Amino acid sequence: MQSKMRISQLNMMELLKDPKYEGFLDEFRCKQFAKGQLISVPGSDNNDVFIVVSGRTRVYLSYEGREFTLCYLEPGDIFSTHTRAFVEASKESALMLVSAKEFRTKINEYPEFSMIMTRILGDVLGSTFDIIDGLIFHDAKHRLIGFILSWGQETGKMCPEGLKFECDLSMEDIALMIGTTRQTASSLFNNLIRNGYLIREGRNTFVISRLADLKSLLEIKDN
Amino acid sequence: MQSKMRISQLNMMELLKDPKYEGFLDEFRCKQFAKGQLISVPGSDNNDVFIVVSGRTRVYLSYEGREFTLCYLEPGDIFSTHTRAFVEASKESALMLVSAKEFRTKINEYPEFSMIMTRILGDVLGSTFDIIDGLIFHDAKHRLIGFILSWGQETGKMCPEGLKFECDLSMEDIALMIGTTRQTASSLFNNLIRNGYLIREGRNTFVISRLADLKSLLEIKDN
Numbered sequence: 001m002q003s004k005m006r007i008s009q010l011n012m013m014e015l016l017k018d019p020k021y022e023g024f025l026d027e028f029r030c031k032q033f034a035k036g037q038l039i040s041v042p043g044s045d046n047n048d049v050f051i052v053v054s055g056r057t058r059v060y061l062s063y064e065g066r067e068f069t070l071c072y073l074e075p076g077d078i079f080s081t082h083t084r085a086f087v088e089a090s091k092e093s094a095l096m097l098v099s100a101k102e103f104r105t106k107i108n109e110y111p112e113f114s115m116i117m118t119r120i121l122g123d124v125l126g127s128t129f130d131i132i133d134g135l136i137f138h139d140a141k142h143r144l145i146g147f148i149l150s151w152g153q154e155t156g157k158m159c160p161e162g163l164k165f166e167c168d169l170s171m172e173d174i175a176l177m178i179g180t181t182r183q184t185a186s187s188l189f190n191n192l193i194r195n196g197y198l199i200r201e202g203r204n205t206f207v208i209s210r211l212a213d214l215k216s217l218l219e220i221k222d223n
Numbered sequence: 224m225q226s227k228m229r230i231s232q233l234n235m236m237e238l239l240k241d242p243k244y245e246g247f248l249d250e251f252r253c254k255q256f257a258k259g260q261l262i263s264v265p266g267s268d269n270n271d272v273f274i275v276v277s278g279r280t281r282v283y284l285s286y287e288g289r290e291f292t293l294c295y296l297e298p299g300d301i302f303s304t305h306t307r308a309f310v311e312a313s314k315e316s317a318l319m320l321v322s323a324k325e326f327r328t329k330i331n332e333y334p335e336f337s338m339i340m341t342r343i344l345g346d347v348l349g350s351t352f353d354i355i356d357g358l359i360f361h362d363a364k365h366r367l368i369g370f371i372l373s374w375g376q377e378t379g380k381m382c383p384e385g386l387k388f389e390c391d392l393s394m395e396d397i398a399l400m401i402g403t404t405r406q407t408a409s410s411l412f413n414n415l416i417r418n419g420y421l422i423r424e425g426r427n428t429f430v431i432s433r434l435a436d437l438k439s440l441l442e443i444k445d446n
Contacts, residue, residue: 063356114334118337118340122344124348125344126307129284132293133286135359
């Protein structure tokens with residue numbers, strides 16, 4: 001199941017600190033985006049590669065007013081404005097951008113970087129396969145549990161009550177990731193709380209209190 | 224809409240004929256697969272990169288006996304055995320394989336090749352976005368029309384009756400690509416024939432007789 005928490009485990013900002021990449025970011029330009037501002041829309045002439053420096057951006061598909069979130073990009077993630085997806089700043093965000101053409105020149109100058117790009121693209125591809133798997137073979141409940149488990153396991157810490165994690169996404173945000181309505185996501189979520197799998201400790205703090213049981217729910221056939 | 228006809232426009236076998244890639248294929252080994260034989264299964268220890276030399280292979284997801292075809296690989300296509308997808312020979316096929324480790328060494332030796340890999344991975348990623356878009360926002364009829372149009376436009380030729388193309392996929396094959404049952408795919412397909420959008424000229428020969436009208440069906444909101 002996709003985490004959608006990070007498109008890749010690789011953090012560009014960390015990687016590019018390596019002295020061998022000195023000068024790599026020289027031609028990148030910085031740009032701030034306000035919360036809610038669109039960074040790129042499909043079909044535009046923009047063809048930039050960008051790295052998220054701070055904030056969070058959302059990559060999503062849209063059709064006739066409906067939306068589906070493919071992933072969130074966090075600091076250190078790299079992506080392109082030249083896809084069929086929309087990208088918007090879901091928090092105030094700072095990006096470093098460079099034209100795709102310039103980026104190709106960069107890769108030629110720093111050939112080791114190409115392996116990183118291949119790995120990242122492979123990671124992203126893997127997570128889109130996960131999304132397709134979830135949509136084709138599973139229901140919204142299964143996808144919600146998959147999302148909670150991956151978010152918890154990637155960001156949480158074990159404590160006496162269970163696996164504690166922070167999640168500042170709204171129910172609407174989660175619904176758009178698992179391909180259902182806010183109402184359905186909310187009712188499925190409350191159901192997990194009511195059945196003791198999940199505890200809400202604060203506005204954005206959750207504890208998976210029955211981790212093994214929650215995992216085993218993924219093995220039960222969807223209705 | 225995804226074509227699923229080719230994962231990428233780039234033909235490896237053609238590209239690698241360029242004298243600058245002399246020696247690139249040296250460590251690759253050839254292997255034949257009979258029709259129906261599995262080439263790779265998710266979770267196996269195999270981690271190879273392969274190029275299809277002849278035949279056709281199918282890349283698909285599977286869960287509890289159900290399947291969904293992500294794409295077909297044709298001669299010149301490159302892919303990996305190390306994904307969550309199954310790969311099977313849908314015709315008798317010959318592949319050239321090399322370990323992912325050796326492939327990385329190759330890319331270091333032939334740095335120009337890394338741009339090609341980036342482009343191919345970008346193409347594949349684009350087509351998975353198309354698949355997700357189709358699954359989330361459209362119905363099986365829309366996906367079938369998208370498939371027919373892309374197959375026709377990529378492989379067909381204009382003739383007095385319309386856009387003529389060959390397609391040797393079975394109705395089952397098509398159903399597995401558009402995420403529906405064989406019965407539904409068959410009934411949607413016959414409906415297009417009955418309404419004069421499509422003519423079946425022979426077992427594997429079709430003519431899109433009302434190309435503009437068929438395209439315009441994609442603009443009509445799904446029911």
